[in-house]
Amino acid sequence: MSKEEIKNKLIEELGVHFESEYDLPPLAARIFASLVLTEEDGLTFEDCINRRGASKSSISTSLNLLLQREFVKYFTKSGDRRRYFEIADKNIFFLKKLNRSLKHLEREGKILQKVAEYNAQFRPEKHFENTNKREVYTKCVSDMTTILKTTIEALEKQQK
Incomplete structure (x- = not known):
């Protein structure tokens, strides 16, 4: 497979991911994926039309959505x-x-x-019944929260 074929396949996979991750329409998700993977210093409106093969109005609508959601910006x-x-x-x-x-x-x-707390006060049997599952799940949420905070702090230090 050529570099371009691999890139196009990755744009498609990334587009599907962005659709579900950010609740984007398919075309907007593919344009965003193209921007993530482009080696160029930004893409023009015409570049987006040529790469996606969609109509001008569809590309315009998608770019405006991405601009409104602050996923993309433009420069001249x-x-x-x-x-x-x-x-x-x-x-x-x-x-x-x-x-x-x-x-x-x-x-x-x-x-x-x-x-x-509600179950403990008003449904004690349900509270007791779910104790083990709740503790495991709560620990998972707590651990993930700690990991995210640590990662965010590390990335913020790199920004400085």
Whole structure:
């Protein structure tokens, strides 16, 4: 397989991942994947049309969605009227993703605690019945939270 074929296959796989991970429509997810893997200094609107083979209106709609969600940004080059699209905040992409995961786990831990307290007070047999499962799950959430915080701190130190 050629480099281009491998890249196209990876764009497709990454696109499917972005669809589910970020709730993106297929075309927007593929454009975002193309931006992640491009070796160029940004992609133009025309580049996106040529690479995705979609209509101008579909590409425009997808790029606008990615801009609104702050997944991408654009810049211009002196003497060139075209806009060049690139991933927004390339340097903190992983930090943002990890922080979203951390917030999700923290919410999970809080709601788990509230359910446990409710069951302890109003459904003691259910509380007792689920003790082992709850403790294992709570420990997992706690461990994952600790790992995420440690990783975020390490990445933040690299940013400085």
